[in-house]
Amino acid sequence: MKHIRSISEIGKAGVLAIVERAKQMSEINSRPVPKVPALRGKTVVSLFLEDSTRTRLSFETAAKRLSAETMNFSVSTSSVNKGESLRDTIETISDMGVDAFVVRHKSSGIPWQIEQWTDASIINAGDGAHQHPTQALVDCFTVSEAFGVDSFEGLTISIVGDIRHSRVARSNVEAFAMLGAKVIIVAPSTLLPPDVGHWPVTISNDIDDVIGTTDILYMLRLQSERMDQGLIPNLSEYGNRFGLTEKRVSQLPLNARIMHPGPMNRGVEMQVDPSHLSQSLIHRQVANGVSVRMAVLFTALTLNDDRDHAIQGLSKEAAQ
Amino acid sequence: MSVVFRGGNIVTNEGVVHADLVVQGGQISGIGSGLAAKEVVDISGLTVFPGFVDLHAHLREPGREDTETIETGSRAGAKGGYTAVIAMPNTNPAQDNVPTIEFVRLQGQRAGLLEVIPSGCITMGREGKALAPMAELAKVGVKLFTDDGSGVQDPLLMRRAMEYSKELNVVLGQHCEVSSLTQGAVMHECGCSSDLGVPGWPSIAEELMVHRDIELARLTGARIHFLHLSTAGSVELVRQAKLDGLPVTAEVTPHHLSLTAELLRGFDATFKVNPPLRTISDIDALKAGVLDGTIDAIATDHAPHARRDKELPLDQAPPGMLGLETALGVTCAALDLDPLAIAQVMSVAPARIAGIVDRQGNLPRVGVAANLCFVDLNATWMINPETMASKSTNTPFVGRQLRGKVVHTMFNGDLVVRDGEALK
The missing domain is CATH 3.40.50.1370 (Aspartate/ornithine carbamoyltransferase)
Incomplete structure (x- = not known):
């Protein structure tokens, strides 16, 4: 599943699979060193264009625990404040080579609109009054x-x-x-x-x-x-x-x-x-936020050829 | 210089006639068989209509020449078979003063592709606070006044505008929308807008103002024209008003006859328009309204927008879609109209509403101005935004099969479009 944008797109099987995966992640989170190399080499960008505390922090924690690189985007210090369009922002960040955007925006539909401007996975961290x-x-x-x-x-x-x-x-x-x-x-x-x-x-x-x-x-x-x-x-x-x-x-x-x-x-x-x-x-709910978002990132970013390798990485660590 | 159009089907007062048509000196000089002239254009298989008249186009000049100019909009109109276009007044500056009105008209003459007829604002700056100098504008030829883009909210001001318009013998065009009911609206208010979590334009916001203005027309006797009606309820209100003998007219756009709110599910602002795309039952009622004459005219509400503006988040993107080049094809794909009915809704009725029957909207006959379009009614085709004449590309009809294609357009005796290509 490349994008995680709405419950209807994820579907029942997808919801069950992510919940099941989150149980594994929760086990990882209970270890003394809660970190696995499953997403090593992947880059995840947090693009929060609307305020958030818990969602943002839990995504960033989740990405780090899976060993992904994280890029942080803050509106107050970015070109968005200089009037840069969302399209230019997305295309510019994509040019740097990223694997996933975690996006929050006050407008409904942004995760669908930006799809045309990037090849990266899009994870919806809340779009308007539409989906979370x-x-x-x-x-x-x-x-x-x-x-x-x-x-x-x-x-x-x-x-x-x-x-x-x-x-x-x-x-x-x-x-x-x-x-x-x-x-x-x-x-x-x-x-x-x-x-x-x-x-x-x-x-x-x-x-x-x-x-x-x-x-x-x-x-x-x-x-x-x-x-x-x-x-x-x-x-x-x-x-x-x-x-x-x-x-x-x-x-x-x-x-x-x-x-x-x-x-x-x-x-x-x-x-x-x-x-x-x-x-x-x-x-x-708060505690489970990290495990579930680890499962979400894992699901979105291990879709392709490296999936088996990634799952192996996950279970190898889990077995230690 | 004379030209004979040979072997077409001419839509006349006596029905559709298979004949030759000769144009000389900017006028139709002959209709009959075996006619000759210096130049011959074979139009076998084509139907000859009076040039179409659009009651409702946003040509964006002055103000947003990056999205359309009077020249590019005129070219788009000519390619769509139009020989006259009423330019909406929401320019910058707005068309609430004589110099701007004169400028728009002059730019139209410079382009020379069709007649650009400026409408005037009802209120200064379209702000709904004080009447525009309607008499001054009427004196320089403005016949249709509107604040299109928004409705005149204040009932008192609307009553005054109606009273004033009556003595000037001009028409008021109302964009029916009670704006307090449509704050932040993105699409038709319905189950779909609730799914998407966006505020909607409820049908009642349009219908309340239609109802109010019908009653004000009853009170004042003023002529009111309802712009771009979009709901079944509005059609019924106008039907009843006409039965009551009130001097009301109405238009519908091709997109409201063919597209529904469900298209917004992909969050593509190409489909954002005001009034919004509504439901199948609204479409059915609008079609019935066209067929029974409740709705007098098809009007485009041609509204070019820059790509960067349409790429804004759906709730910030401006509403509006292109229409001039696709109006006939969309209308004929949506509605089964005979040639006489097409002439009526695309040309005759809008020319009458706009008060320009001295030169536009006349079924071909000897002696009338040669404003004509030549249509292949059986052609099915698709629009390609890259080859459109408009400066913008925000057409919602990409990938849809259209029926009926304009092949040639003649404006005041000049062939301005030939074989689908603009000649200037």
Whole structure:
């Protein structure tokens, strides 16, 4: 798989394969020296044209642990600030000889647009409100780990919050449903995207209707600018209607779990401190980020003739 | 100098006539059999139409001559069979003043490929705040006023524009879009825009303004022309308004008759246009509107853009697509129209709306200006962006089979396109 851009492009077999590969990576990460030579000689460029902390760091860590060279691109010190076009930026970096771009951009579709300007692999680290496939892969891995299952048949996952503007929601809806979960999206109508009757989800406007039957409560960040846009009256009304409160935590089924892709808005969608919640998988999501992104880079960069060699390299190290 | 076009099928008031057609002194001087002239052009198999009239083209001069000039746009129009093009006023400076209007007209005359007819702004700078000097502009020949690119948002200002336009005997062309409903829009609002995570232009943003302006036309009696209608709801509103006897007219673009929003799934800004490509059911309603006369005219909304601008992220790339060279081929591929109907929507009706029937949009007959195009209606062909006359290449029709090809175009008695090639 040359590019990792959307869950639908990756497909169910691809999602399962990456989750499986991430388990191997997680074993590598538990060693005293968590580093293997699998991607030695490969160059990975982080092209983050929108702010990010955890995704960027976990990709860079993942690349280093697989022994890839990393190039870092920061908008504030780059020619993008001098008005260089995205095309010129991509072509210039490609000329230096790179194997993969890890791209984040505030506009939907960038990973598809830049494909025509480079031969390198393109890994989507978030494009607008469109897709964030590696987050969904991290979340699938985390659910799989927490519930000890590969198939999500029988699990009900409720995604609560600003679905309309969330790339995490779009990727997770597809990925969770692909693996068999029943997915419910929960939000006020103003924060739901229009005409999504074709999405594999049930739609609810009331968190209290779904909380008692939810196995995984997946909370999304609510940005305060949604209030300025008139999509919600104010943050406290939103928090009261859709936030995670002590009371709502107590209404969750016994084995239910809570997830959040971060960064959290404490006091809005998170009215409880999740570090005090035994149900929280939030730290697992962060910890698994590196393993899954190692699996993603490995999958994208060992597609061709050196794949067998790379897999050998991986298992040789794994055996030591 | 006289020329006889021998053996064509001429679209006349009496139907399609197989005859020779002679042009002399810039006019049609004879239609009949066995006619002779100094020069002979064999047009057997071709159909002779009045030169097409485009109500809606962005020629980009003055302001963005890197994307199109009046000359290159005229050449594109001539190759598409057009002998008159209404130039939209969103130039820089905008066409809200007499010198700019005169400049556009003069540049058209210099190019000499077709008649370039400047439209005027309804409001100063197309800002929607104060009326442009419509009487001054009307005095130098402007007959169609529009803020195209955006609609006149303020209902009071639109009412005033209508009242004022009526006494000047000019037409207002409205770009129907309630802009507060379309902030940041990238494509038609639908399941596809939700999948892609981009804001959409909802159909209602167009329909609300169509409805408002129909009611203002009812109130004021002013002539209103709806530019580039794109939704089934708009067609129905205009149909009802016409039944009510209101003085409204409407146009549709070839791309809204043939392409849908699904094309945006590849994130190619070539398909980004305002109003946006919509759904199959909108296309069906628009086609029905053309066939039953609810929609009067096909207009191109020819909108050249630089490649570097169309290569911007989809949400930043400017909307618009080329149209002049492909309009007939796309329309005939989308709609089964007989030659008389083609003449009606491509030439007769737009000339009437633009108020230029003294010289354009007349079915061939002796004594009218020789503005003609000669079409192979059975030709199927594909567009090659590299050989287009336009200075830009943003056509969405690459790889699509088109039907009906313009072979020759005659403007005021001069053959300006011959065998598909511009002669100047």
